[in-house]
Amino acid sequence: xxxxxxxxxxxxxxxxxxxxxxxxxxxxxxxxxxxxxxxxxxxxxxxxxxxxxxxxxxxxxxxxxxxxxxxxxxxxxxxxxxxxxxxxxxxxxxxxxxxxxxxxxxxxxxxxxxxxxxxxxxxxxxxxxxxxxxxxxxxxxxxxxxxxxxxxxxxxxxxxx
Amino acid sequence: xxxxxxxxxxxxxxxxxxxxxxxxxxxxxxxxxxxxxxxxxxxxxxxxxxxxxxxxxxxxxxxxxxxxxxxxxxxxxxxxxxxxxxxxxxxxxxxxxxxxxxxxxxxxxxxxxxxxxxxxxxxxxxxxxxxxxxxxxxxxxxxxxxxxxxxxxxxxxxxxxxxxxxxxxxxxxxxxxxxxxxxxxxxxxxxxxxxxxxxxxxxxxxxxxxxxxxxxxxxxxxxxxxxxxxxxxxxxxxxxxxxxxx
Numbered sequence: 001x002x003x004x005x006x007x008x009x010x011x012x013x014x015x016x017x018x019x020x021x022x023x024x025x026x027x028x029x030x031x032x033x034x035x036x037x038x039x040x041x042x043x044x045x046x047x048x049x050x051x052x053x054x055x056x057x058x059x060x061x062x063x064x065x066x067x068x069x070x071x072x073x074x075x076x077x078x079x080x081x082x083x084x085x086x087x088x089x090x091x092x093x094x095x096x097x098x099x100x101x102x103x104x105x106x107x108x109x110x111x112x113x114x115x116x117x118x119x120x121x122x123x124x125x126x127x128x129x130x131x132x133x134x135x136x137x138x139x140x141x142x143x144x145x146x147x148x149x150x151x152x153x154x155x156x157x158x159x160x161x
Numbered sequence: 162x163x164x165x166x167x168x169x170x171x172x173x174x175x176x177x178x179x180x181x182x183x184x185x186x187x188x189x190x191x192x193x194x195x196x197x198x199x200x201x202x203x204x205x206x207x208x209x210x211x212x213x214x215x216x217x218x219x220x221x222x223x224x225x226x227x228x229x230x231x232x233x234x235x236x237x238x239x240x241x242x243x244x245x246x247x248x249x250x251x252x253x254x255x256x257x258x259x260x261x262x263x264x265x266x267x268x269x270x271x272x273x274x275x276x277x278x279x280x281x282x283x284x285x286x287x288x289x290x291x292x293x294x295x296x297x298x299x300x301x302x303x304x305x306x307x308x309x310x311x312x313x314x315x316x317x318x319x320x321x322x323x324x325x326x327x328x329x330x331x332x333x334x335x336x337x338x339x340x341x342x343x344x345x346x347x348x349x350x351x352x353x354x355x356x357x358x359x360x361x362x363x364x365x366x367x368x369x370x371x372x373x374x375x376x377x378x379x380x381x382x383x384x385x386x387x388x389x390x391x392x393x394x395x396x397x398x399x400x401x402x403x404x405x406x407x
Binding site for chain 2: 021034039
């Protein structure tokens, strides 16, 4: 039993849905507007690679716009699993970040509002970094990095619309 | 009650030491050898060597369960194995139960009940659509009729726009074709391709064999018994250590 807890306990944890993506869009934009997408050119793909360290999972990235706000639902791997995250951008600044589906066994602390609110008001600097990087969470370093990358990606995509 | 004499005690200790040593020899030998290997895993390159045996890969959930099935689209095979999807032998970022696949405007459209993935013919996904962009879910199938892409979802039929982002209800209907179980050769080819990509580091396998967890509860039971046996052997050995009185 101890071996099971030590070796396999984490694997037993399933995905945790904090908010359905459709509910996130309704809450952030008031409704679900028509889907739009940015199809990344080779140059843009290279810039995305610089942010994520690899290509994004799709070549076209969907977004939803309403009332001057743009919502992205993006996914990035924390350690081994995708973290589905909603990012709302307004006037080139992060308006809100919300972890929608968390699938990793460790690092769920990044889903707390106390952590995600650190992104509010962040802008993309000329060097591609975010203006206010969030504080690290011990034991959730990879998830913190993943969310920071997604915030940078959303700001970059907003600038490319 | 008669106290055993020192001679009888020595005889008892020797007898148990001999037989316990014999029974524990093999597991202890394995623990010793694997322990030395683990201590020198880096210089021996055990972290870089990969184990690709199907049994080991299944143990670590690196090979999906069940039998693979698939749909043929022209010359391309879209296979489903567990909840993983493959284009020919390449794993796809899209996951789920395969419920349809068609070629449409030079692209491959692959459907699962929750999502649709659009691929450029390679394993790179161009676009992923879910309930935020689809007219309904669960998706039941996709079909190209007269050059247009139709979707069956939630017992309705829809005509999808060229950019996939809008849909209108359609009166046209079609039968969806479920994936068929792959022939033995195709399944073996897929398994071989996966084995080539999904090895487990030899050091990890040795570590789990060292602790016994690789073999389930019999493994760790034997390891525990061997460790306890070593403790008893040590005590018996100490008991035998003093010189025999003349």
